[in-house]
Amino acid sequence: MSVRSSLIALALGAALVPAQAAPKVGLAGAFVIPASTAIPGVCASTISRARTRIGALEKTPLAKIRATRLLADWNAIQMGLEDLNGPLGLAAETHPDPALRAAAVDCVLKLSAFDGEYYQSEALYARVKSAQGKDPVERENLARLLERFDERGVGLAKDKRAAARAAFERIDALAQDFSRNVRDEKTTLAFSEAELAGVPATYLAQAKRDADGRLIVGLDYPDAEAVLENASVEASRERFYRAFTRRGGEKNLAILAEVVKQWQVLAGLFGEPNYASLILKHHMAGKVEAVQGFLGEVVRQVAPVEERELAELTAMKRAETGKADAAFRYWDLRYYEQKLRRERFHVDPAEVRAQFPVDATLSWLFDVSAHLYGLRFEANGKLPVWHKDVKAFDIFDAKTGAYLSSFYLDLYPRDGKYKHAAAFSVRSASRALDRTPVSTLVTNFSREGFSQDQLETLFHEFGHILHGVLSRTRYGMLAGTSVRQDFVEAPSQMYEEWARRPESLKRFSAVCPSCKPIDSGLIARMEQARKFGQGIQFARQWVYASYDMKLTTQPSGDPLADWRAIEEKSRMGYVEDTMFPASFGHLVGGYGAGYYGYMWSLVMAMDMVSAWGDDVMNPEIGARYRRLVLERGGEVPAQKIVEEFLGRKSDSRAFFDEITGQRGAAKKGL
Known part of the structure; x- marks a missing residue:
């Protein structure tokens, strides 16, 4: 799942540092947000500055409107708002301080309401509409900008515009409440050891106990995996399932x-x-x-x-x-x-976790991505983080050494944290502002190594991260994952393939010589097991x-x-x-009338994988994919992007072979 939201380093009590002020390297990926008590003031001043700049645009004579200047001004206004909205959006979902989360939500709602205000400005709309783009990028940005005005109701009668704004603001507030109710779920279940027969001993050893010695089980995803996949007592599985499906x-x-x-x-x-x-x-x-x-x-x-x-x-x-x-x-x-x-299939989850320990698997993921796309990854321990589990990294171009972007990993569950897996955009790319992107991967993985499903989730979400941090768009509005919603999952779904292909798995031992060598037999069996259940x-x-x-x-x-x-x-x-x-947070979190997009985008994802044939580690194809797909964000229509990369019209055969379990595994061995 991709989320257009953000954050990054949360240092309580410090002032907000605008993204444009960040240095090129070192702390380029850092963001600092104020303490919860300072957020209201920063929020008000940010909106006030943006309102002033928008007011100046509204007063610009139509005869003087030029697309290049208009888009530059618009981009600067939008990125100024994102400098606050980005950090607070992710802080609302991940920060350990409940007071800060609450203050962040309040400001995010105010920023969203402000969006509704200026996207209903007839004067602003008239100026955007009068602009004539000089090249395809300008024309696409203008067209998408006009869409946003239309979507917010600029063309409605005055009373209907007000009603539409009220509806959008109400939906935004309800979505925040919905997310909070799931995020702050406190339900726990108590089981005797006999009731959890079959559950791994490592999980049981870490579980808390009540006064009667019963094991206390929460409703996070590692808990669901432990109980629903392993508990041999059906009544225990049923009890957990019922509680899990009543969250919220x-x-x-x-x-x-x-x-x-x-x-x-x-x-x-x-x-x-x-x-x-x-x-x-x-x-x-x-x-x-x-x-x-x-x-x-x-x-x-x-x-x-x-x-x-x-x-x-x-x-x-x-x-x-x-x-x-x-x-x-x-x-x-x-x-x-x-x-x-x-x-x-003789696939034991414990064997899979032992094969893919967390640190080594992350190093392998970075190595695969670096080789495929011509990158260099470096840990950056200087960047402040919002929790001790969070790790920060910088990305450089392998050939030129140029700093490209930064990203953060927040991998493990905790109280008050977002409960699913998602890539949160922290800062959008904009070449016009010399602005480098930042994204954050937020998951709820086990610390004991990756299961097969978690391994695919890791690569899926990192596909979103790469889509964001390798973006080279001129303007931030269509950067990274800001593509058509029924295309946004395609780059991430495609990258799941690299979690299971022999060509990429060959590189595992090189990044972790001390790890257990990759068992080609286990990988082949995992792929057979994956096909069952499609x-x-x-x-x-x-x-x-x-x-x-x-x-x-x-x-x-x-x-x-x-x-x-x-x-x-x-x-x-x-x-x-x-x-x-x-x-079902997708429905109120932006996927209403769009959930079909997970399968719609998989049609293109499976088709794009075919461009690599039997060698998914071919860096020449990777470089072309980086240039034609990842760097362009939404500044080129999605269908055109896919067809340019493939060199032909998109085809659905690979998709239907995939979802029916008929798609062949790679023939090469490790």
Whole structure:
């Protein structure tokens, strides 16, 4: 998941250092934000300065408007706002101080409301509209800027503009509340050791205990992996699953219902039949019908695969329990998938973690990226961080030695921290301002080494990081991951391939000579195991995307009832007293009417992988991909980017082979 948000070094009590003032090297990736008590003042002054500059633009005579100057001024205003919005956006999700998180959220909402104010300025809109771009980059930035004005309602009647602003501000506030309710989830479960039979001893040894000696289990992702994949007692898996799917609770269901209402309000104000029609106009898909047609083809192809896979897992459960009529439930899925991986493919999670220890795996990831894209990575211990677990790095061009960017890793779970995995953009690239980008990888991994799923997640999210920090756009507005939403996942999905290919795995021993040599047999078995479950996985993705389209086209007014209606038609049905939508943060976090994009973008991701053929470590193709895809951000339309890189029209065959488990593994050995 990519998040247009940010931060970086949080040093309480210091003043905010503008990005433009940062030195070229050394502390180029550093940001400092004020203490929580100072944030309101800094927020007000930042907005005031931007309002003054925007006011000057609004008064510029139309006859004097020139695209180059207009875009330069606009870029400077936007990056000035980002210098605050970026740090506070990520601080709101990751900082250990609750008071600072709360102050950051309050300012982020004010900055968002200010966006709604100036994007509804008729005077500003008229000046942007009058500008004539001199080259494709200027024309694309102007076109996308006009889209943003249109999306915010500049063309509506005055009363409708005010109503639209109110709706957008309400949605932003609700989204922050929704995220906080999941982030601050405090629920824990107590289990006896017998109830957690099968759970790894290393996990149990680290667990806290209550006064009765029972093990206390939270609801973070390492907890879910430990229990749902390993607990042999079905009742324990069920109990954990039910609690896990109730994160956010009734409060978030009410918030989601209100968000859906506001979506409907916006659709009505803009004269659209539904919210999806409003949103999709500026996506690659274009129309609701295109999304529905795509999802229909997905489910048609994966349904028989899902049916076959679930039949195999159900047979395993019945054999293990001795119950010929045992039903297969959601809390069984990860457990029996792991059991199948062990028994059929001989993939032991403990063996995988031992093969991929954290530090060595990160070094390998950097080495692969450096070789592929012509880079040099250096740890930078001088950059201040917001938690002791956070690490900072600088990136240089391998040929010229030029400093390019910085990034941060915040890998492990803690109280009050964002609960999923995402790349947060901290600072956008802008060659016009000689501005270098910064991004942060935020995850909730185990410290004991990477599981197979976590390894792919690591490469996926680092694909987002590279998309951000290798950006070379002229202006910040379309830098990095600021691309069409149904393309944004493609570079990250593509990079998952490098987590499993022999050509990249060959480099592991070079970065860690003391590590256990890569077991080519284990890697081959992991790839076989990965292919099993593709039908189940993408049938589930279809459920999520279909639910999103339901809420954004024909909602009933009760999000849980809509979820139930869709899930109960799936092969495993709906589980009473669960409420998955209460923690489905994508919907209120910017992916409303866009969740289908995870699969839509995978079409392009799988196609782009094919450009490397049997050698994904070919640096010549990597250099072309860096130049044509990663450096250009959204300044070139996504479809054109893909076709220029491939040298042909995009094709969906590799995608459908992938999601049905038919795509062939690389033939080369280690």
